[in-house]
Amino acid sequence: MIRLVTDDLRPPGDPPKRHLLSVGDLTRDDVGRLLGTARTFENSLERHVKKLPTLKGHLIVNVFYESSTRTSSSFELAAKRLSADTLTVKSVGSSVDKGESLKDTALTLGAYDPDVIVIRHPQIGAPQLVARVTDAHVVNAGDGKHQHPTQALLDLYTLREEFGRLEGLHVAIVGDVLHSRVARSLLQAFALVGIRATLVGPPALLPRELPAETTADIEAIRDADVVYVLRMQSERMEAGANFVPSLREYTARWGITPERLRPGQKVMHPGPMNRGIEIDPQVADSPDSLITRQVRSGLVVRMAVLYDVLTGGPVGVKALTAVEVPDAVA
């Protein structure tokens, strides 16, 4: 997970910073370590006092240039559960409203010496820019249509908890792959751990150059262990772009309904859902839906990511036992 940023503006001789910018920067071992750490944190959350002293004295800054409920709340809660100080900046109501550039916002926040900057931004490469101009460890919480690495990790975690394994699973990813950073991150993560992926959706929303099986035929989801439903991103669909003729037509052909699923076939969704468009409410609420499990996984996986970038791993479960004992009270 160590990634050397080229064009580094930090003084020469400083050790390279650990960032999580893209799933592409991770090895299979990194993934195994992170999921193991997340499992340990999950155990700790079952205790009466859920706060750990692990990152006491560290400052974690969350910068969100896009609206987000689960990602921003889970990063904030993850930091708090680890006793870090947190500061959350949203673009609305900040200097960004006054036209401040990302570089200047990053330099400003960097002046507080944060240990980690978690950033979500609508443009590809924004986290890389922040990593170049600040001294902080940078965690990408979603950059444009590019990457959302913690989402991919929490999905792997959810799958492993459900199936007890990852290798050999088959996941059908359905919907708007073109505009989905989740799909891109998942494809890289699946390749790392040996999960087979099939992409299903309208032709104009399936980039043909992606390294995966692609088909417009919704019947293709039948063989999969899991159907991963993507959000139909209407806010990214400009009027007149004609990726699909209408949402109604989309739902009729690619919406995930109880009839299209095998009994017991699991369903995932990164949220937020458009109930009645890409996913039938009955599917979302069924016992085979892993959707709320994904949210819970998000918390422990983000705790693991913050811990990992700051402590420099590799860290086994054993090393963590010490910090599991809460020596501070919330």
Next chain:
Amino acid sequence: MLWRKELPDADLVIRGARVLDPTEGIDARLDVRIDGGTIAEVAERVDANGHRVVEADGLVLAPAFVDPHVHLRTPGREDEETVASGTAAAASGGYCAILAMPNTDPIVDSAATLGALVESARAEAEVPVGFLAAITRGQRGEELTEMGELAETGAVAFSDDGMPVSSAGLMRRALQYASITDRPLALHCEEPTLSHGGHVHEGRVAAELGFAGYPSVAESVAVERDLSLAGYESGRVHVLHLSAAESVDALRRAREAGVAASGEATPHHLVLTDDAVRSLDPNVKMNPPLRAEQDRVALLEAVRDGAIEAIATDHAPHAAHEKEVPFEAAPFGVTGLETAFASLYTHLVEPGELSLETLLERMSAGPARIFGLDRPRVAKGARANLVLLDLEREWTVGEQPFRSRSGNSWLLGSTLKGAVRMTLADGAVAFE
């Protein structure tokens, strides 16, 4: 059609260089004497005649370069480039003539704006510079400019570069009217409904990184259309910054069919592919975008066999703060005047992909021929338009400050082989 400030004519002897002029068929170790800015003698041994002698053992003396595609950002963005800074950059890159594009603010679409530029060139240009004027008023693609008056004021050619002429009907009218001026139309070929919103070549890299794609076909359908129209109207067209293999095919077919069409390729399209975009570095973002290896190979093949007659930098300066942003927010364009020769010598000539002779021809005689400029040459009686090259010298891009006001080079930090020692432009020493 070219202007520069007053500079003293050179009296000079360049001694012992390998003189290489592919068009004149010269490749020999010779001395060259320049009297009053004009080449007076080319021989194995010439007398100094009291002139200053430049010892050029081990160096190459060639016709200086001509860049048919430069953005001088003046008027409007003098913080990014001026006539003085852009022509100084050109001189240090070995150029004896450059042509500037009209997509400034205001657009060069009237004799008044063009006349003011000519005056600035007379006052401050370090090397001769010529100007293209717009095809349509404000480059809005709606009404033709007054091409007759613009040609009389000095426009070398017409172009809406930066913007395509979207309407086929208007393109036809432009071809018809431009014929009275005997000037070519230099075409930015892009079908906007296909490229719309695209930042990088539509291919595997865009798919993996999540960028909206700008497909090759967005260029090639426009090239096909414009070449068909040029054939129908017997017009003269020059296709700017070719990037896609399909466009090169279209150009070849049109030329074989007798259409008066030429084309150019940039150093970055000849050296890089869209793989470079994985760095997310805004300095590899340009329009048209870097494409696939098969496209690069097709461009290179066309440069080799002459289907593409010119290498052009598409030098596009941008302010640092405009490029220090996430890739998608960055403007299109990279600089190139100061690195063109060295980048192509290092990445194409040294590995054996292109001969030095062909490179020199496509950077000098080729573009001069297309735009009707005097061909720089090593011959008695010709004005001295010469470049002295040190092919052994290695240097790192960005270590010395750029002469351009902008530093958005795709080569920042890379080490290149081949350096310009001296440039003579229209008889004067423009750089040394």
